[in-house]
Amino acid sequence: MLNVGVIGTGMIGQDHIRRMTTVLSGVAVTAVSDVDSAIAAEVGARIGATVHPAGGDVVGDPNVDAVLVCSWGPTHEQYVLAAIAAGKPVFCEKPLATTQEACLRIVEAEVAYGSRLVQVGYMRRFDFAYRQLKLTLDSGEIGSPLMMHCAHRNASVPPFYQKEMAITDTAVHEIDMVRWMFGGEIAAARVLVPKKSRNGGALQDPLLLILEMDDGVIVDVELSVNIRYGYDIRGEIVGEDGTAALGSLSPLEIRTAKQLITPVPADWRERFLQAYDVEIQEWVHAISLGGQPLGPTSWDGYAAAVVSDAAVKALQTGERIPVTLAERPKLYETEVAA
Incomplete structure (x- = not known):
């Protein structure tokens, strides 16, 4: 079972949480956070997940194997870099980051880590x-x-x-x-x-x-x-x-x-309902089997x-x-x- 922490419990975050808790297999949502603490608390209580005050705490949670970033675009770089530093696979909804310079910093961090950890949410x-x-x-x-x-x-x-x-x-x-x-x-x-x-x-x-x-x-x-x-x-x-x-x-x-x-x-x-289902299921499956995502890369996000x-x-x-x-x-x- 892959334990996933979700950063951002807005519309797309909640949709992915619904997907992982009711549709897909081999995955559990164990931690959540959101800038709106009330929404995060409501979502966490509904699914039995730990509610953290900040996204960095989700990344650092020992009960989180992989991270799903669905927060506001300008925060993506921070959380993706934190996940790479922690050695945890991270799925980031588009954009990877809001500038090409920020995307390149993520590419460089992943290259320095030595293997792929990042997948970007291009569901088509x-x-x-x-x-x-x-x-x-x-x-x-x-x-x-x-x-x-x-x-x-x-x-x-x-x-x-x-x-x-x-x-x-x-x-x-x-x-x-x-x-x-x-x-x-x-x-x-x-x-x-x-x-x-x-x-x-x-x-x-x-x-x-x-x-x-x-x-x-x-x-x-x-x-x-x-x-x-x-x-x-x-x-x-x-x-x-x-x-x-x-x-x-x-x-x-x-x-x-x-x-x-x-x-x-x-x-x-x-x-694209079914495409989202396949996207997250294949991400879960790839990480569970080989520890490395196979979908769109940090380079794809940068390009x-x-x-x-x-x-x-x-x-x-x-x-x-x-x-x-x-x-x-x-x-x-x-x-x-x-």
Whole structure:
């Protein structure tokens, strides 16, 4: 049984706690903490976990084998570094850290430790549809890839959402996904600004992000974050000999009153529910068997931050912005399954 301590008991933290206590196997939540002590106390009492006043205390708890970080983004670096120093595997929800410099410090700490401890929460790699798309691509059935068309559509976003968040909070999932999908790095980013939607308020919505892979593949990502009708994630790869695309939005079709209705997910929790389950179960399984996570790495978190910064600069300037990464450490050279 893997004993996990959870730092951050907000929405995503509580969802992971529900997952680990009611859905998954081989895992127990033994400690929690949150900046809101009342919420942490309520969650801890409900599941029988120790409630700590601070995240560092969760890391240091002798009854915690591994740590799950779901706190506010600016605290991620602190807790991930603490887990590395303690030699404990740590799953960190995205972002790994809020700056590329902070991400690089985590990479350097993990390299100094000598083996992988960190996994970053990019759940699309664990989604059945995306995994099938990658299997098809890797099989060679559609030939060498040339382009990929993506769409990331939200029904709405909260009032605190700023225009740069279309890159750093929304498109970052596609940024990580295409690096994994094509097995390469992103070389440059551009952002095109279409006609503004009346639903966007003060935001420039939608946006079109253009990513150039280092082997010449071009990826376009439509970002529409106030499209009203639902949460719609799309992806199609164009190859030399054919195409492959993500399938239907819903496993359900409704036929009534001369209509065929395919329900659209309301939000990311509905669309990627099973991907989150698989993501955490595989993390638990990998650590329990081999002591090392196999999903997205600290390097993946760092690379996503660098590309995001380049895309934000492209949005601000209207220019094509090259992506420059540090030298990739040998620790991250081996490709992993997820």
